[in-house]
Amino acid sequence: MSPTSSRPSEVAVSEELLAPVGSGVELCYQTFGDPDDEPLLLLMGLGGPMTWWDPALCRTLAALGFFVVRFDSRDTGRSTKVPGRVTRTQLVRAFAGRRVRAPYSLVDLAEDAFGLLDHLGVGSAHVVGTSMGGMVVQTMAIERPERVRSLTSIMSTTGRRTVGWQSPRLLPMLLADRSAGREAYVAASAATWAMIGSPGFPPDQDTARARARQTWDRGFDPQGVLRQMLAVLTQPDRTPGLRGVRVPTLVVHGPGDRMVHVSGGRATASAVPGAELLLVEGMGHDLPPALHDTIAGAIRRVADRAGEA
Template identity: 75%
Template sequence: MPSRPRRSTPDAPDVAVSGELFAPVGKGVELCYQTFGDPDDEPLLLVMGLGGPMTWWDPELCSMLAARGFYVIRYDNRDTGRSSRVGGRVGRAALVRAFTGGRSRPPYTLDDMAEDAFGLLDHLGVESAHVAGVSMGGMIVQTMAIAKPTRVRSLTSIMSTTGKRTVGWQHPSLLPSLLANRGAGREAYVKASAALWKLIGSPGFPQTDEEVRARAEETYDRGVTPQGVLRQMLAILNQPNRGPRLKSVRVPTLVVHGLADRMVHVSGGRATAAAVPGAELLLIDGMGHDLPRDLFETFATGIRRTADRA
């Protein structure tokens, strides 16, 4: 195990943080990952959403979770950040067809992305872990709990949905932004990204223009592949309805959703909680489709509370 620097925050005064490392997880995919905390603590795998690198799991939140007794593992999904790019070109017509209810064969599925996550746990020698996912990441961790229940200790699904078409929909006004060609180059990406976050962020917990721009710049600099985002999007649009299979999940489950979420309607969170026996549903007024710093304590406490039920 390489030596790790220490990260201090008011809630995590002395948390060990690894450098960015790489794990081969099979089928030519290599994931970039980073850890926070003591490897002897309870493993907690954090899975980010569409086009989001692991840095969208804020280091302050990761350190807070580590201070609560977790060995925190965050990573870039395939086609994101510094992880592997996967082949297969997706045309805009295929996306439009999928958005309107048609089916297109995606280059990979959410099941494949769940297997990536299990591959990372294998690489780290982790037999089972608590898992938490945001948006697409919530879909991935739900899939993990269904596919290999003995490897999931607890489940936290944040601003996500079951895959059923009649719940968790996007606000129609977002579709032009989601399908638009952002143009080439760093500045074009940053401008388009900032505009989208203004549409989907939390109205009750607004971020400054500087914070939004800084996140977009960091995301671009880690590595952005427009085709990779489209491949992930097609995997989401072709996901099955997990509702019936979620009824078999027996691990402690927390579902968190913002009442102001325009990217994934709150009906998706409600449906997820209704499908999993004994799930806790936490609805937050003013929260949109992001992880506001003002809610870090709420997220960390909820994940810890759910893990303790295991």
């Protein structure tokens, strides 16, 4: 049965806090809801701080009986920026599938997430990730399945290069210089969301610009985005590992996703035994407010499957 502990307007929200998670990394995090409820960890995608998880969605999830934790991954927001410079040549080589040494891997990002759960005293949690975050939560379920109650992978892929590709029109944007200053970043960010956002629910430009300014002001690091990008580009094909995942799994994708082709979602759901595939018409590579109830309800549904196991 799905809990309904409170209305979204009544949900308790913590201040932003810091957690040491090992290897010299501190993560900035924030919680929504009652710590006695089921823990739900949210992982954002490439270059995205925790503030890209809309507080309204976090409150909705908390009202459904989750203790929601959102956080800045390393190299985003107020979390640790790690050493290591990435060059355009390295990125081009990685895009071409050639061997490149990355400053860290998706496994390292998964270990950061486990370290945050340790800090919170949480043995296992429901995990939800979008895009790169989906790749990390898949990795978590493969590496330490006993710590994952349920898995939700949104607009993500398996790491196999023949699925989940980017539209070629996006490559100049992905390789663009992000160090030209705040207003240049804001303009580029708004243009990016106009390209990759949900075609059925077009992003509001004023909202996109406000979010970009907040992202810059909380500690945007252009090199951090490139380090994360290299972790994504050098990821292994997780298909064999996903075949061994036994936790309840939900895969959400939009047929109109230009950043990660819907084939990536289909391949993820096909690889995990018993996974539910939810294809949302009109959805692209974002989480528009009009879809919050749909997505939150699906997350609650897969979490309930974990309780029935």
